[in-house]
Amino acid sequence: MSTQPGGYYLPSPSHWPIFGSIALFLMAFGGVLMMNGAGGGTATLVVGVLVMIYMLVGWFGTVIGESESGKYNKQVDVSFRWGMSWFIFSEVMFFAAFFGALFYMRVLSVPWLADADTAALLWPGFTAEWPASGPAIAEQFTPMGAWGLPAINTAILLTSGVTITIAHWALKENKRSTLNWFMFLTIALGLTFIAVQAYEYGHAYKDLNLTLESGAYGATFFMLTGFHGFHVTVGTIMLIVIWLRCLKGHFKPENHFGFEGVAWYWHFVDVVWLGLFVFVYWL
């Protein structure tokens, strides 16, 4: 049995995964009860979320402890890099499904519904244009303009990509104070983005009558920006964890995958936003 330092670290049996499974089961079951108006749904869902938070804190706490006590060698580090890369690839494919739905509706299904033969049979007088809420949604809405708050949000998110890169350079040159300040700045920009996005949703519902139920445009607008906003929120929580670790003196100039993984994730949500800005808001 090998116990030499520098080997590939294999963790001992762990009880964290089963907590995650229990949490997901409760969240799924509670969610179903809630959506169908059955009793106890919300409570079950909340318990599930709490167990999930407990699991995430415990599991990541264990990993951070192992990392700081030097149990991960170079090869483990490479594993983490592959793992994070493939995880981000899976996220890209998730967003691709929703972008696919957007393009399909804009380019195919909405024009088809306005096609002379189809329209004559189904909804005479429907003309294809985008943004559209479809031929049979009576309520009118105003689409979200691109060059107000969304453009500002684009600038905010792109700036946060710059600040996290400056923080990364500072970490590599062991300038801890710069690192901590630019991490703080990145988090502040992330939180600002989320706040602006929340304000924009309120504006859409209150002033523009643009809701999830506004047909093709409303569905794709809110699902795409909603999932993106969720990812920004998760990314911001990850940034806060990393920032707290920076303040505690974690990470070394030559060994800081935790930091880099979060930075990759942050750049990923940044790139998705660019796609959103161009195809959902602008064009």
Add this chain to the structure above:
Amino acid sequence: MEAVHEHDHSHDHPTGLMRWVTTTNHKDIGTMYLWFSFAMFMVGGVMALIIRTELFQPGLQVVQPEFFNQMTTLHGLIMVFGAIMPAFVGFANWQIPMMIGAPDMAFPRMNNWSFWLLPPAGTLLVLSMFVPGGSAGVGWTMYAPLTVQQGMGMDLVIFAVHILGMSSIMGSINIVTTILNLRAPGMTMMKMPLFVWTWLITAYLLIAAMPVLAGAVTMTLTDRHFGTHFFNAAGGGDPVLFQHIFWFFGHPEVYIIAIPAFGVISQVIPAFSRKPLFGYASMVYATASIAILSFLVWAHHMYTVGMPVEAQLYYMFATMLIAVPTGVKVFNWVATMWKGSMTFETPMLFAIGFLFLFTLGGFTGLVLALTPVDVQLHDTYYVVAHFHYVMVAGALFSAFAGVYFWLPKWIGKMYDETLGKWHFWLSIIFFNLTFFVQHFLGLAGMPRRIPDYSLQFADFNMISSIGAFGFGLSQLLFLYILIKAIRSGEKAPEKPWDGADTLEWTHLPTPAPYHSFETPPTVK
């Protein structure tokens, strides 16, 4: 590269149930995957028998049509996500670290979670039968708009699919990382056993396809409960959009199931032919080509939805193109056997059964790829026969081959060869009895997923139902063979198969120790 096992110097293993709940060992996790898969195979099998009981005679005898629909749905979902996929992940867990000379999987804790997500998901699926309105009666393909009109059972199915998807994605990330990063020195990519190659490619397919399915069922959920109009023309959406997104996942899914089966067969046939695999490099490239093509052919499942003829032509030719790399593989397996010193133990019998029947299923796939023919055969029993030839005689038979082949290495004991051969012959006879006649039913126009049928289909349906019960009961023999081998099997020789030449046979004792390759072997 050496391995550090924390528990060896800090604390001991939990025992009893907690050993299995908390384990981070790839062999423990592989074992759980395989038993879970077998249990689900039984559950899904009982559902298939309920279907075949109802179809034994024309008219409605045993179940209500709504329940029949739920059975076809859950049978499909449970067999695909609960039985076949976990079986091959079980093989991957056991075999990949041993075959590439690694100490374990790259992320042992996440490996545990990948498995332990399956029981909650399976529970949600089974639970869906007991809520008001029953489970989803929509078919495993979950087409809109029917899914939007279902009761809460549909929501349970949606979340089960989400959790199963998470499990597959985490398992796949683990497998890809293990293969790319944990190979022993000298184990270059083109020296990896073909089983490892097929899993590398399968894991890539899973990571690319499963999130798309998650997107599709999420849209279904929001259409059901949150007022979106993805699949509703009134809001500018389109029910066909669901089919496009679903089959963008669904066609790669076919190869997610088939490609690891190719991998097992590519280990078994050389071992019992006592020759190296013919055309190793071409096998790797053929597998990769199949994987790439699998993302470009999805609409051949949808020829009848009203596609432009140009699109039909493209999908027809692209689909038929897949026959080329598949033909390369079948040729290579046959060429491996050519002039080999062959013996016919149970694993080899299942491999040869696979070769005949999978190829037959491939040919009917070519028939269905032809648009004008498919328009006639779409949603008939011909399609059911076709995909059971590739799913059962393809994937399941290769899983049987793999279990018989590696069981001595896993438990250090031999199975009963005579009973194994009985299992093979009973399986192959009853399989053909069940499914061969379904080709005729489909050609004659019997629609699938309907609990009743016209009188002229009665004879073939009766034969098919008898075959199904025979096939189902034969699998109890498989369970008996496994238990007998585990409890009182003869001690296995160090290397029971002369021609097996991968690391688990050449560099590890039999049975394989709990931790394989503390110190990596050097591969020449």
